[in-house]
Amino acid sequence: MANARISGLGAYVPEKVYDNAYMESIVDTSDEWIIRRTGIEKRHISADDEYTTDMGTKAAEAALKDAGISAEEIDMIIFATVTPDYFTPSCACVVQGRIGAKNAMAIDYNAACSSFVVGLIMAQQFISSGAYKNVLVISADALSKATDYKDRATCVLFGDAAGAAVVTATDEPGIISFDMGADGTGAGSITSLAFRNDTEELEKRIGGKKETIWMAGQAVMKFAVKAMADSSQRALDKAGLTYDDIALVVPHQANYRIVDSAIKRMGISEDKVILTIQKYGNTSASCIPVALCEAVETGKVKKGDKIVLVGFGGGLTYAACVLQM
Numbered sequence: 001m002a003n004a005r006i007s008g009l010g011a012y013v014p015e016k017v018y019d020n021a022y023m024e025s026i027v028d029t030s031d032e033w034i035i036r037r038t039g040i041e042k043r044h045i046s047a048d049d050e051y052t053t054d055m056g057t058k059a060a061e062a063a064l065k066d067a068g069i070s071a072e073e074i075d076m077i078i079f080a081t082v083t084p085d086y087f088t089p090s091c092a093c094v095v096q097g098r099i100g101a102k103n104a105m106a107i108d109y110n111a112a113c114s115s116f117v118v119g120l121i122m123a124q125q126f127i128s129s130g131a132y133k134n135v136l137v138i139s140a141d142a143l144s145k146a147t148d149y150k151d152r153a154t155c156v157l158f159g160d161a162a163g164a165a166v167v168t169a170t171d172e173p174g175i176i177s178f179d180m181g182a183d184g185t186g187a188g189s190i191t192s193l194a195f196r197n198d199t200e201e202l203e204k205r206i207g208g209k210k211e212t213i214w215m216a217g218q219a220v221m222k223f224a225v226k227a228m229a230d231s232s233q234r235a236l237d238k239a240g241l242t243y244d245d246i247a248l249v250v251p252h253q254a255n256y257r258i259v260d261s262a263i264k265r266m267g268i269s270e271d272k273v274i275l276t277i278q279k280y281g282n283t284s285a286s287c288i289p290v291a292l293c294e295a296v297e298t299g300k301v302k303k304g305d306k307i308v309l310v311g312f313g314g315g316l317t318y319a320a321c322v323l324q325m
């Protein structure tokens with residue numbers, strides 16, 4: 001059985017910025033409220049003609065470059081998004097064609113903000129079974145295109161970004177353990193409508209557009225803190241490790257208060273955690289790879305370090321993994 005490790009990482013964040021002053025100009029909010037309640041100072045927004053696959057392609061190309069392999073060496077592309085360009089073709093197929101990964105099967109999947117961690121776990125399963133050698137995991141979301149800019153409770157939170165990882169078969173340690181799960185009884189806590197004619201859901205949307213994201217913020221917060229702390233602990237237990245063995249925890253960046261409460265529950269200090277929420281807001285499943293890229297680039301994480309990635313999101317879903325860089 002081969003191990004699976006991250007051999008390359010890539011991230012992409014669009015240029016345009018909506019800072020808190022801009023949010024103050026479009027909804028009844030304030031810089032003070034947004035920072036105190038969320039920790040967010042600004043968010044990056046895709047151009048009008050820039051979509052999820054465009055951002056995903058850029059992150060994928062950066063990850064391939066970092067891994068030092070060609071697109072033709074990729075056996076499978078798994079792409080996570082809640083804001084696809086199309087229902088069909090999948091974003092994964094669009095990217096496969098663009099980058100020339102002609103030997104790769106390509107599919108989309110959706111575990112909302114937990115998706116990047118889930119994707120690493122799925123990649124590991126295909127690799128450790130011996131089926132594949134290189135799997136490209138991509139998370140990208142143009143959340144701004146699914147945001148109700150009349151709803152102050154959600155529009156101040158979201159931004160756009162993409163992240164990608166090449167996961168490769170190796171004899172070295174890589175993904176050591178994982179934990180993941182779902183609680184479908186909380187399905188109504190974060191919603192965005194597709195074909196279902198759900199008038200109750202539609203009425204919640206101030207801007208009226210069915211694709212926009214609606215959220216029961218308090219309920220999600222409550223779920224998130226416990227789910228992240230518990231899932232992370234179960235992954236550590238499976239690895240036979242404690243937080244003392246861990247160089248860095250990379251949590252989903254939905255709200256500074258969620259991260260702060262989760263790390264208190266984990267019993268770790270903030271210097272063991274990377275925070276990017278202030279710069280990018282919540283970029284769905286891209287939060288974790290974008291933060292991980294930054295941790296590598298700034299030397300917060302070095303080769304050989306053991307780290308924890310942990311996310312939660314719509315579904316409701318959660319996932320954590322322990323890995324050695």
Ligand code: UT7
Nearest residue numbers: 028029030033037113152153156217218220221254255313
């Ligand atoms: O990626 C996973 C999905 N998302 C999340 O994880 C988000 C989880 N939830 C949250 O981050 C928080 O619940 C929010 C940031 C969304 C809201 O913070 P909160 O502390 O839960 O506030 P709240 O919903 O209890 O609202 C408190 C007050 C309300 O006013 P009243 O009823 O007390 O008069 C809201 O109307 O704050 C008001 N409010 C705002 N005020 C100024 C809500 N949004 C805003 C705003 N600016 N942007």
